Amino acid sequence: MHHLAEIDNISITGNSVIHNLKAVSKMIFALFILISIVVSDSIVHIGGIMLILIGILVFSRIPLKTVGVLVLYPAFFSLVFALIMMQQSFEHGLIVIFKAVGAALNMILLITTTSYVDIFRVLSLFLPKLLVDIFLFTYRALFIFIDQIENLIKSMRLRGGYRAFNIFANLKNVAGAIGVMVIHSIDMSNRMYQIFSLRGYSGGIINWHEDKKFKLLDFLYVLISIIILAGVIVF
Amino acid sequence: MSHIHISDGVISAFWGLGGYLIVGLIIFLILRKVEKTDLKKKIPMTGVVAALMIVGMSVPLGPLPVHLSLAVLSAIIAGPALGFIAIFVVNFLLAFFGHGGMTIVGLNTIIIGAEAFVGSMLFRLLSKKLTPFKSASIATAIGVIVSMTMMIGLIGITTGGYEVFLHKFLDHHHEVGHSNEGVHQNEDGHLQQQHGGEYNEEGHDVKDVKFLFLSGWTAIVIILLLGIFTESMGTGLIVKFFNKIRPDITGESNTAVTDK
Numbered sequence: 141m142h143h144l145a146e147i148d149n150i151s152i153t154g155n156s157v158i159h160n161l162k163a164v165s166k167m168i169f170a171l172f173i174l175i176s177i178v179v180s181d182s183i184v185h186i187g188g189i190m191l192i193l194i195g196i197l198v199f200s201r202i203p204l205k206t207v208g209v210l211v212l213y214p215a216f217f218s219l220v221f222a223l224i225m226m227q228q229s230f231e232h233g234l235i236v237i238f239k240a241v242g243a244a245l246n247m248i249l250l251i252t253t254t255s256y257v258d259i260f261r262v263l264s265l266f267l268p269k270l271l272v273d274i275f276l277f278t279y280r281a282l283f284i285f286i287d288q289i290e291n292l293i294k295s296m297r298l299r300g301g302y303r304a305f306n307i308f309a310n311l312k313n314v315a316g317a318i319g320v321m322v323i324h325s326i327d328m329s330n331r332m333y334q335i336f337s338l339r340g341y342s343g344g345i346i347n348w349h350e351d352k353k354f355k356l357l358d359f360l361y362v363l364i365s366i367i368i369l370a371g372v373i374v375f
Numbered sequence: 376m377s378h379i380h381i382s383d384g385v386i387s388a389f390w391g392l393g394g395y396l397i398v399g400l401i402i403f404l405i406l407r408k409v410e411k412t413d414l415k416k417k418i419p420m421t422g423v424v425a426a427l428m429i430v431g432m433s434v435p436l437g438p439l440p441v442h443l444s445l446a447v448l449s450a451i452i453a454g455p456a457l458g459f460i461a462i463f464v465v466n467f468l469l470a471f472f473g474h475g476g477m478t479i480v481g482l483n484t485i486i487i488g489a490e491a492f493v494g495s496m497l498f499r500l501l502s503k504k505l506t507p508f509k510s511a512s513i514a515t516a517i518g519v520i521v522s523m524t525m526m527i528g529l530i531g532i533t534t535g536g537y538e539v540f541l542h543k544f545l546d547h548h549h550e551v552g553h554s555n556e557g558v559h560q561n562e563d564g565h566l567q568q569q570h571g572g573e574y575n576e577e578g579h580d581v582k583d584v585k586f587l588f589l590s591g592w593t594a595i596v597i598i599l600l601l602g603i604f605t606e607s608m609g610t611g612l613i614v615k616f617f618n619k620i621r622p623d624i625t626g627e628s629n630t631a632v633t634d635k
Contacts, residue, residue, distance in 0.1 A: 143472065174477060178384050214473040218382040239384030244473030251471045268406050270418060271460065277422020278429075278464050285430040293434070311605070314434055315612030318427070318445075322452070322613070323621050325427060329419040336419070 145286060146206055147248075151255045156200040157357065158249075163258035165358035170250040172365035176372040177242045183231055185372050186238040192368070193245040202252045210248050214240040277332070284328070285321060292317040383476030386533045394481025398463060401488075405456045417457055424449045425461035429468065443609045446487045446522075447494030447515040451614065451625050455495045459488040486525045494518025494610075498625075507618040507625065512611030519603045 151159070158166070173189060180186050197207055218240030226233030251259070256279050264272040296302045301313040333341075409415055431445040450458030463484040470477040494514045501510035617624045 147472075174383065178388055178478060210472055214382045214476070217475075218385065221381070221385045236382075236385060240382030240473075240476070243383035243476055243478075247471050247473065247477060268403070270406050270409060270415070271402065271464075273418055274422045274425065274460060274464055275468075277419045278425040278461075278468065279422075281423045281426035282429060285426050289430050289434065311608050312612055314443075315609055316616055318431060318434065318443075318609075319613045319616035319620070321430075322427060322448075322617070323624070325423045326420060326452070326621075326624060329423040332419040333416050337416075 143206065143210060144282065147251055148256065148283075150202060150206070150252045154200065154202070154253060156253070158196060158200040158253045158361075161253075161361055162354060162358050163254050163262050165354060165361050166250055166254050167259065167262050168362050169365040170246055172362075172369045173246045174243055176365075176369045177239055177246065180239075180372045181235060182372075183235050183238060185375070186235065186242050189368060189372075190238065190242045190245060192364075193242065193249055197245070197249055197252070200249075200253050202249075207245070207248055207252070211241050211244050214244040277329070281325060281328070285325070288321050288324070289317070292321065381476060381479050381530075382473070383478050385476070386479060386482070388478065390533045391476075391478035391481060394479070394483075394485060396481070398481040398484045398488075402460055402463060405460060408456065414454070414457065417453060421453050421457040421461050422464070424453045424458065425464040425468075428461065428465045443606060444487070445610065445613075446491040447498070447511075447518045447606075448610045448613055450491035450495035451498050451511070451610075455492045458491045458495060459484070462487045462491060482529060486522050486529065489525055490518040490522030492518075493521045498614075502625075506615075507622075508611045508615040511614035511625075512607040515610040516603050516607040519606050523599070523603075 173193070176189060177186055180189075194204075197204065215237060218237050222233040222236040224233075225236050257276070260272050260275050260279070263275070293302070296313055296317060302310055409418070428445050428449055431443045434443060446458070446462055449461050452458075453461060463480070466475065466480045466483045466487070469475055470480050475483055494517065497514035497517055498510050501514055504510075505513070614625055
């Protein structure tokens with residue numbers, strides 16, 4: 141969960157050219173790249189896309205160590221599918237891993253250069269407003285919980301409530317810790333609703349106020365993704 | 376509990392799109408109901424419950440190679456409808472981190488949503504006769520079994536191999552070494568893939584799967600039971616905790632039977 145806070149910080153405090161692009165253009169880019177990766181069956185194509193993505197990550201001054209840690213998940217999860225595919229050929233197995241890592245790099249590029257709130261704002265254009273509200277409430281609550289659970293686990297350890305090999309005691313104490321957190325969170329959500337109601341909330345926190353006018357760089361960024369997609373389809 | 380940590384590109388776009396369409400339809404119907412009823416006041420709580428699921432997954436449980444998902448608990452607290460939306464939100468946010476592909480979010484939501492729905496409905500039914508701890512534990516166990524069955528079926532249909540399940544399962548339990556070992560041993564040609572994505576399972580031997588000192592089906596069953604046990608006990612204990620302090624959270628104030 142530390143990654144979440146770190147990524148949030150990188151996306152908000154980052155000040156590269158990519159960070160300053162419009163969220164819409166970055167999301168369109170991510171969509172086209174994802175489609176390119178999914179439809180491609182060429183290791184050269186996917187490898188090329190990955191190199192481009194890594195290049196953009198470096199250009200955006202995103203710490204590659206953080207990216208590397210995050211990419212480990214899909215690399216690991218795709219491993220067995222890859223091993224199964226390797227029965228057919230080594231290349232097929234490699235493609236599976238490349239697809240997984242490439243798609244993850246693509247999403248990581250998006251979230252490290254675009255804040256969640258901006259992503260939700262774009263999503264609010266075509267998703268139901270109540271659903272976008274839930275995304276926002278989740279995002280807000282998440283950071284409160286991360287602090288809470290860390291403190292609770294620390295307290296548990298200090299008081300001897302967490303023993304490495306006592307599964308039953310651990311489960312019972314962790315259940316208590318989560319229980320306390322849930323009770324706090326329910327009170328918090330009720331309070332949140334009352335505050336929002338007082339301010340006239342009837343669904344739809346986010347309004348689309350961003351300047352919709354694309355700049356040249358936004359067009360270029362989207363164009364790159366279109367060229368990549370076209371390249372993958374044609375070649 | 377039954378996460379499909381399948382990455383993008385493994386399952387065909389057809390299945391991914393189908394999953395999204397079904398989930399989209401379900402969410403549309405739920406939100407339409409929410410708009411018309413008093414459920415709107417539960418919107419912040421749905422977000423809170425979704426956040427709780429994500430945080431709950433990061434809680435270490437000692438030597439157990441599993442984590443809680445709290446899907447059933449979420450549906451018990453927020454109700455099965457809003458619980459389903461919370462599960463979609465969790466899957467969507469996790470996909471940004473590569474924890475499951477973005478194209479698989481729909482299918483993943485259907486499976487974990489089914490677990491939450493079955494679990495919460497059973498909890499409602501059982502809590503009239505059993506203690507909250509027992510009802511929550513039993514309901515969660517059955518919910519997890521339902522979702523696991525769905526997950527195995529889905530992976531079998533979409534990828535054509537139950538080996539994927541073995542991986543997924545071991546994967547979920549973070550037994551990297553063991554799971555890889557099991558699959559490595561199959562690289563000697565037992566498994567052959569035909570064009571079109573179908574697999575022959577000739578000669579593949581489940582006994583290759585190992586967990587600790589156990590192997591084969593025993594290992595699979597043990598790991599399965601371990602996962603079900605953790606999730607059901609975890610949920611049961613949390614519900615028991617609520618029952619002592621805030622029974623209104625799970626609606627247990629109306630039940631006659633209580634935990635000691």
